[in-house]
Amino acid sequence: MTPSPPSPLHRFILASGMTNLADGVAVVVWAWLATLLTRDPLLVTLMPITLRLPWFLFALPAGVVTDRVDRRRLILCMDVVRACAFALAAITIWLALPLAPAPDTGTADPALFAALLGCALLVGTAEVFRDSAAQTMLPAIVPHDKLERANGRLWSVEMVGNALLGPAVGAFLIASVVWLPFALNALCFLIAVGLMHSLKGRFTPRRTGTLDWKKELGDGLAFLRGSALLRLLAVITGVWNLLHQMVVIALVLHVQENLGLGASGYGLVLAAGALGGVLGGFFAERIVRRLGSGASAQWMTLASALAFAALPLAPNGWAVAAVLAAFEFCGLVWNTVSVSYRQRHLPDEILGRVNATYRLFAWGMMPVGLLASGLVVSAAEAVMPRSLALQMPFYVAATGVIVLTAWAWRRLDAGFAGVDTTGTRAA
Numbered sequence: 001m002t003p004s005p006p007s008p009l010h011r012f013i014l015a016s017g018m019t020n021l022a023d024g025v026a027v028v029v030w031a032w033l034a035t036l037l038t039r040d041p042l043l044v045t046l047m048p049i050t051l052r053l054p055w056f057l058f059a060l061p062a063g064v065v066t067d068r069v070d071r072r073r074l075i076l077c078m079d080v081v082r083a084c085a086f087a088l089a090a091i092t093i094w095l096a097l098p099l100a101p102a103p104d105t106g107t108a109d110p111a112l113f114a115a116l117l118g119c120a121l122l123v124g125t126a127e128v129f130r131d132s133a134a135q136t137m138l139p140a141i142v143p144h145d146k147l148e149r150a151n152g153r154l155w156s157v158e159m160v161g162n163a164l165l166g167p168a169v170g171a172f173l174i175a176s177v178v179w180l181p182f183a184l185n186a187l188c189f190l191i192a193v194g195l196m197h198s199l200k201g202r203f204t205p206r207r208t209g210t211l212d213w214k215k216e217l218g219d220g221l222a223f224l225r226g227s228a229l230l231r232l233l234a235v236i237t238g239v240w241n242l243l244h245q246m247v248v249i250a251l252v253l254h255v256q257e258n259l260g261l262g263a264s265g266y267g268l269v270l271a272a273g274a275l276g277g278v279l280g281g282f283f284a285e286r287i288v289r290r291l292g293s294g295a296s297a298q299w300m301t302l303a304s305a306l307a308f309a310a311l312p313l314a315p316n317g318w319a320v321a322a323v324l325a326a327f328e329f330c331g332l333v334w335n336t337v338s339v340s341y342r343q344r345h346l347p348d349e350i351l352g353r354v355n356a357t358y359r360l361f362a363w364g365m366m367p368v369g370l371l372a373s374g375l376v377v378s379a380a381e382a383v384m385p386r387s388l389a390l391q392m393p394f395y396v397a398a399t400g401v402i403v404l405t406a407w408a409w410r411r412l413d414a415g416f417a418g419v420d421t422t423g424t425r426a427a
Helices: 009-039 041-066 071-096 110-142 144-176 180-197 212-224 228-258 263-291 293-313 317-345 349-362 368-382 393-416
Strands: none
Touching: 009 041, 009 071, 009 110, 009 144, 009 180, 009 263, 009 368, 041 071, 041 212, 041 228, 041 349, 041 368, 071 110, 071 180, 110 144, 110 293, 110 317, 110 349, 144 180, 144 263, 144 317, 180 263, 212 228, 212 349, 228 293, 228 317, 228 349, 228 368, 228 393, 263 293, 263 317, 293 317, 293 393, 317 349, 349 368, 368 393
């Protein structure tokens, strides 16, 4: 008996899994490579800042483009761009070997550092357009009453690649052959291109009115401005992402210098922590149905504050992994609430623009958090030992999320009032 071919949803999830495997590899290799070229905390943060800056620069244009073109084709083009960028990075690193020892200030190889920043900017820009299109495609693939389940499964697969397998693979490869993980990423994106190319269906949104990018942007902004709950979710996600990025980049130097872990140990910490995210993706639908959307969002936000505060107190890699597991579990539940609500309640013809405007606030704050982390460490070093200074971004982030939770608690409850656990309007 011939097995049936994968469904459109399964092909979409497999393609997303390949790109997220590459993203997971990149989580380790971009930041770790920066530490091989410099030990300056501000310069180390410059690499992830370059990756995230396009969300601030191009989120709105990406939304306009997403609502104009075939979203599947846009994804294909952006994955080809990322494959080429990673291939170029691999070749550039290979030509620069062997790497000189990293200095405390400046970089060991300014030309290589600048070239990698250029590749990172290209990867980050393509990611903005790709992700904007991908998030608007799911409602065209599955029924609206299945969005929580589809999103949970999708994010579980993404988490396996992005935070479970990817970091471990990236850490192992960069510890042995520094250019190899970049070459692997190029291959992953090419495989994703093949999977998306085989996906059939209509993914071009219905056009309304003439093509006027100013009016189109205005429509997206007006829709977000007119929805109090969407505005609230955008603000919470933006502030949370800022604080989260402070923690992510601080963790690199913290595990190196305070916990004494190498690249492989760091990757395994991230991978072990990601198990919680995988579980969160599978249990998110049940939690949202049991607690309701508002209560789920409230408790997951509070839990992230506790996780940020616990990270610097964890005495070893195993403890850090356990904290990250709990944190990622809560993060996946929060994403299920937020994204499923947007996918269900936004009209398809404007979904890309409203999503882009939302993500301008939500993701555009990431570079600010990365820069803030470096500034916090640099300022703290002037008055305390470096080991303690490297922990300060965790405490600042925890304090920030506690304040955010207190501010948003009642607003989330009121915003989701009248919405049942599946996110549909109650009668």
